[in-house]
Amino acid sequence: MINSRVPGFRNLTTGERRDTIAAQPAIGPEALTVLDPDAGLTLEQADHMVENAVGVMGIPVGIATNFTVNGRDLFVPMATEEPSVIAAASNVARMARGNGGFTTSRSTPLMQAQVQLLDVVDPQAARLRLLEAGPEIVELANAQDPRLVEIGGGVREVLVRLVPSSRQTYVVLHLVVDVRDAMGANAVNTMAEAVAPRVAEIAGGRSLLRILTNKADLRLTRVRAVFDAGQLGGAQVVDDMVDAAELAVVDPYRAATHNKGIMNGITAVVLATGNDTRAVEAGAHSHAVGPDGRYTSMSHFEKDRDGNLVGTMELPMPVGLVGGATRVHPVAQANVALLGVQSAAELADVIMAVGLAQNTGALRALASEGIQRGHMSLHARNVAVTAGATVDEIDSVVARMIADRAVRVEAAEAFLAELRSGAGQ
Incomplete structure (x- = not known):
């Protein structure tokens, strides 16, 4: 049985992460081979998938850990370019584990x-x-x-x-x-x-x-989870998260960004498994329009009797395991195999769990230290690379940018020049 709780996973090298996952039962080392850039989608395969193909574009695939969905642990592949998404989803999934993780139900497809x-x-x-x-x-x-x-x-x-x-x-x-x-x-x-x-x-x-119609309102998947108040930061943080979520319910300006956070998680798994991101996004956003015609929040948050945070969500989730890129794209096939799901319904369950986790992580950041602290810490690595930092230099440049609150390419270039000047003395 898989155990998705891997403390310190983010601190491992890419190779060490792959070895850790491959060592899990029912996965094996061959499961991740196709994730190598030179072993993924070929130009010939791409030419069969779309018209006028001229190449392929790589998107980072990361693994969200700590997820328990309907009593089953799993590693969740996510394809995204945004730095904080996978970290936030994994962190919040850890907070839900003590209360059973994520529980789902669904309608007929x-x-x-x-x-x-x-x-x-x-x-x-x-x-x-x-x-x-x-x-x-x-x-x-x-x-x-x-x-x-x-x-x-x-x-x-x-x-x-x-x-x-x-x-x-x-x-x-x-x-x-x-x-x-x-x-x-x-x-x-x-x-x-x-x-x-x-x-x-x-x-x-x-x-x-x-x-x-992509308004798939007869194909709904529901998810709920309880997040421990102590791990979130205490009673005040929980209250503030509920109020932050409530603004998205009553204000479409806030709802647009709130729901974008949900889709950060959902779209990453939909893309990783070769499903239609546009269809899922269209269905979800159309479902967020209430009976009064007003755009509102896709998720809901409240407190339980013990003061813990309870998150719930119900959305159309028209994904499949039959046909489309899921059956053609080698990386999508590998990601589905890594998940170990046997039906479209199970895949929808996982996607919804990730969406709720990602949303909860964003709310927690907003209600405590602010969204920029965690986001910019991860974004700083991209900035350091853009400035020309090598693998051995990235951590030092990132630490300096964060300490000086100057996460900008020109600042990274200046810090890098200082670092190299000192190293040469």
Whole structure:
């Protein structure tokens, strides 16, 4: 069984970190081989994935430690260029371990496709005609993907909405599809294309758009965790974190940045596993718009009877293990194997846990020392490298920049010159 609690992991060298992970049961040394830049995505593979390929772009992949999700420890691969994300998620995951870590639940993996109908002269009656023809439409749609039906998926329901606009009232048919372990875009798009002519005929109009919606509000994953007040910094820090989170609930200006912090964690895991970051982000942000049309927080925080912080979140999480880059990109395959998840639902659970952890870490920083202290400490390493510091010089330059509160390239260059001048004496 994996133990994701590795004290001092951040202080190890890259090689030592890899050896530590590879030594865990069910992982092995070969699991990380493909993470070497010269062993990852080839130019030939890239050319098959996108049009007009000219190369590949590397993004750092780090490992978030300390995560326990539904009673199971795991190492979480995260692909991100932002310095503080992985450290914050790992630190907060450690604080949740004593209370059982992260607990998740979810709905059925339902995705929806829309067929937009124009020039319908009797929209109300057309809606009823389409609903009456529901069994026929379901049968036609399911015929497009018999394998999906075989494994328990397929169309579950036909919905019809009337959407008024300044142009006309559109009749919009929704296919609600259980996509199982796929993200589902290709499956539902194919179904929408197939049923559109018959749907238009029944409605007495013509079809225009035939495509999925990324507002995946029927495919929800929920996560909750309890964070120890003492480890967070005490009762006052907990109170301040709750108030900081509440501002994001009531103020869309704060919500935008608050939710960006959540997506820092979510997008890093989605990207690392070869899933569609844009689809996940679109679904999450659209879900953050409340019934009143106001953009609000994706997460919620409160105190329990013991004064500990309780964090909860519920979001659409349309990710898959079947198809797409997850099955093509060698690094994505390695990262999925490292996680050890067996289904799209399990992957969604992990992603949500990381999002909540990252959000909690940002709130804690804001409610205590401020966001810049930890962020700039990690950012300083990038600045030192930009200034030309070698591996042996980075720590000294970083320490000097932080002590002088001057995390800037020109300051790093000056400190580096002093360091080298002293070394030459």
